[in-house]
């Protein structure tokens with residue numbers, strides 16, 4: 001490796017002058033602009049290299065002593081990193097919520113990084129601040145549909161915030177519950193409020209033992225992080241069982257009352273608008289009633305599913321979301337924005353003041369600086385990507401994308417249902433579904449099996465699903481994820497299932513058929529498959545002998 005000079009002159013050059021125009025970096029750039037897919041398919045086919053082998057390339061813990069030329073470093077990145085990264089653009093990569101991006105984000109990303117605006121403060125972002133506020137306004141409008149006068153009054157008001165732009169759904173959920181906490185344990189005569197006085201003083205003042213957050217077992221693990229960082233404690237995250245995959249309002253009401261009667265205060269009910277594991281939507285309208293009756297905050301986690309609101313056909317599946325005090329939406333999921341784009345939206349634009357912070361040198365009172373009400377400090381201009389997407393797709397463009405995803409999921413569910421050796425475990429409410437591979441005869445057997453027999457078979461099936469999922473991933477042609485969950489058909493049993501998220505608009509029905517065929521082929525060649533079939537065969541023989 002050619003070492004660069006250790007001189008200030010060289011450092012200055014790194015800041016300013018690009019190396020010759022056919023340097024490795026320039027080639028990468030050209031290649032990217034020519035065709036991202038081509039670039040990925042050339043460099044990002046999953047190589048059969050184990051993680052342990054890759055770790056060898058990243059094993060030196062010392063900071064490199066001497067500078068390296070940019071182009072030679074770029075070369076090493078291609079070799080060590082890019083070649084072993086994941087082709088999330090592939091239409092057969094259907095396992096996760098973030099996938100392919102529309103092409104226009106590449107040049108925009110260059111602009112974003114090039115300008116390097118800091119949204120914490122107007123002094124370092126100028127026009128980016130009103131842009132971000134407008135984006136929050138548009139998303140607020142999508143959820144809450146308030147009057148023109150409302151938006152005219154609040155969109156650019158220094159004393160209000162329609163939401164908080166942040167790096168993702170996790171921070172958005174934390175932000176929303178932070179606002180809720182500071183409101184629910186707010187200042188009163190003789191008490192400065194939890195934000196100033198802390199939790200201990202707040203619990204004493206309000207005469208409570210604990211503060212709790214309630215959701216179903218399908219609530220995202222970011223909620224558990226939220227109650228942890230907010231000091232409430234993970235034990236106060238009340239997760240209710242949900243055999244039907246959604247939070248039951250009657251059960252929520254009862255659990256809430258019981259919690260309150262035990263001397264606690266309920267901070268919030270969280271309804272999920274598209275759970276991460278199965279894509280189900282909690283009954284938001286009914287949960288809004290429950291929150292009202294219990295006198296707590298109502299938050300909707302629409303990190304993934306919130307974008308369904310773009311669709312006039314399917315937005316009713318999120319009915320009641322407009323009654324939430326706060327709503328989380330990730331633009332980096334179904335809005336096809338690069339990662340690092342989440343939003344917490346507040347129904348009441350005054351609410352964000354519950355977390356307002358000032359600092360003399362930076363966030364002076366009365367300023368419109370966004371940093372005063374966001375958890376994060378320095379933040380890039382990612383809102384520009386959302387702004388551009390909202391314009392380039394328009395509501396109707398997004399609607400087409402959302403509709404086709406949901407319809408494709410429904411077609412895929414039919415394909416699974418019709419296939420004798422697959423079992424649909426949860427059908428799609430939106431564009432996410434779970435299923436497993438299971439020989440047809442074993443499915444019949446399960447229907448009449450005793451609890452004990454069922455457990456034995458299900459355990460074997462779990463192992464089969466894991467094997468198939470791993471082998472498919474390792475083969476590198478396609479990727480489906482997996483999770484464990486309880487499904488209505490086999491209550492009290494947490495089964496392993498394939499999980500599919502249809503995110504990439506370019507995934508075709510043929511792709512889906514090929515994925516099923518590959519899984520079937522892998523499954524039928526497993527010894528476990530044989531064992532499962534023999535279980536059933538021996539039964540038939542016994543039955544024949546005794547009959």
Ligand SMILES: *Cc1c(COP(=O)(O)O)cnc(C)c1O
Nearest residue numbers: 168169170220222276301303304
């Ligand atoms: C993805 C997701 C989150 C977390 O969002 P990040 O952007 O990954 O931080 C929270 N809730 C739900 C329902 C999600 O799907």
